[in-house]
């Protein structure tokens with residue numbers, strides 16, 4: 406039997422006057438995996454996370470950690486760690502002071518603060534004032550803050566913001582390690598490419614509503630491989646496609662083969678001595694699938 410969902414959003418809505426920031430949204434997030442919470446700017450991600458963390462009351466519906474709302478949790482810091490407010494640190498205080506002030510509330514010793522600052526790569530900067538931290542350093546501090554109580558659910562709002570490429574690789578490994586420990590990891594982003602090598606599952610929202618929920622593999626199933634070929638000897642290519650049982654389609658001045666990539670077609674054409682003047686991937690990639698789902702205009706593809 407699958408483990409019960411660690412985060413459940415159930416028919417959740419939040420309206421600000423006429424604006425339906427979150428509109429009858431339902432999804433579930435499982436433990437032991439990294440889930441991407443994705444959608445364009447203004448899709449309602451932060452509003453959803455704020456309701457999940459008890460920072461905002463829903464207009465209707467429920468946002469649950471386990472089977473409780475955040476405000477019902479007996480040990481919130483040990484249950485959920487979040488980085489919603491990465492910019493709200495006091496500029497005059499050091500990173501270490503921030504964690505030390507919070508440690509007694511969470512019930513952990515000061516030594517845990519040093520350990521965590523080491524884990525997030527801030528050991529050398531821990532005594533510097535946060536006002537002098539870069540955006541990426543603040544993200545790292547926010548992560549240390551979230552992890553202080555060793556929570557089983559980790560909720561991160563755009564955690565890659567401000568991180569350099571090495572920082573992004575580091576973050577990916579850290580999130581993977583959390584998931585491998587059995588933690589529930591929910592990470593929001595407005596860019597699929599930023600998280601696609603990190604996440605196991607995706608929850609995609611647009612205009613406050615759910616537009617897709619599946620594994621990343623399930624999202625990949627919506628992609629289409631189509632290769633366009635221009636050759637001076639199209640009959641020979643038609644013959645090759647027939648022998649290989651490829652799905653070939655006639656296009657103006659070109660041939661298109663569905664479900665077979667450029668490398669496979671190029672190699673087969675080369676083996677048969679067929680001259681090619683063009684061999685191009687014209688399919689629908691993961692990013693395009695995401696843009697279509699979220700209703701963003703895409704170039705050259707009917708959305």
Ligand SMILES: Nc1ncnc2c1ncn2[C@@H]1O[C@H](COP(=O)(O)OP(=O)(O)OP(=O)(O)O)[C@@H](O)[C@H]1O
Nearest residue numbers: 421424426444445446447448449450451452453595
């Ligand atoms: N306190 C508020 N008062 C009025 N409208 C709000 C408030 N908070 C959010 N909104 C509106 O709700 C919608 C969803 O905003 P939200 O910040 O949740 O989106 P998001 O998906 O997190 O976007 P981004 O990726 O830009 O952070 C937007 O139209 C936003 O303007």
